[in-house]
Amino acid sequence: MYNLNDIFSMVRYQLDYILQCLPYIILHFMALFFLRNILLKVFALNGGGGSSLLPANNYFQYRFFLLGAMLVFSWLVTVFVFIYQNFGFYFCGDFIFIAGVLLGWRAAWPVLLAHLIFMPAWLHLIGYGGVLISYAMLDSIIYFAVGLLSGAQFDAVEEEYGYSDILLVCANKLVAALVSTACWALLINDSRFSGINILIFRLLGWPLASLPMIFLVLFLMKQDAKQLDLHPARKAENPA
16 A cells, blocks of 8 residues: 555656656647648638638648647657657647547548557557557557547537537546556556556646647637638528
8 A cells, every 4th residue: 555655756756757748748839839820821721812711621631630740740759759868758649639529530540540550669669568559559549539529529520619618628638548547557457556657647747738738729720710711511501
């Protein structure tokens, strides 16, 4: 059994670890704004010239490429940090989750598939064993599945959500993290210490990293849809 001193020691350790990751987390937020600005221009969604009445599928492609680009960027950061800093950093799960929320199964499965190809290959390359690789894949599938369920609750694919829905999605990400931690405890049933450490890490990391990232992505996607008329088909069906 663990006493309070053991718990506080683990909390301090995980908090220090998250603080070391903070520069790379901030880098992701900077990349989000940068990639969003580029893709808005590429897909002509920035309203600069031409009509802003664009087909919904064009905007859907924009979301797909933005989330795909953020996932690739997160992979590159993970590899860079490990190689040059000898430090473990992983932020990809949030984008797998958001892809499930915003894209739905039919559009998001290529994002999940690409991740499930890259991640085991990378983990094998750096020396992780089969059990840990299997858990990492299960972890991603859990995030993706909970993301799909979260988006289906209020049709996030069509941008039909409010701020309360965004907060619910953020809370569901924490639920996914807790379910994944429980799966770890079942797979590695002789390692209670590591299971508690994972639980503490995810409880601390949720408000410091996942909550602001998920909220920001959903907020920006809603703003892009709100400022531009991206659903001409609906407008035609319901003329003023």
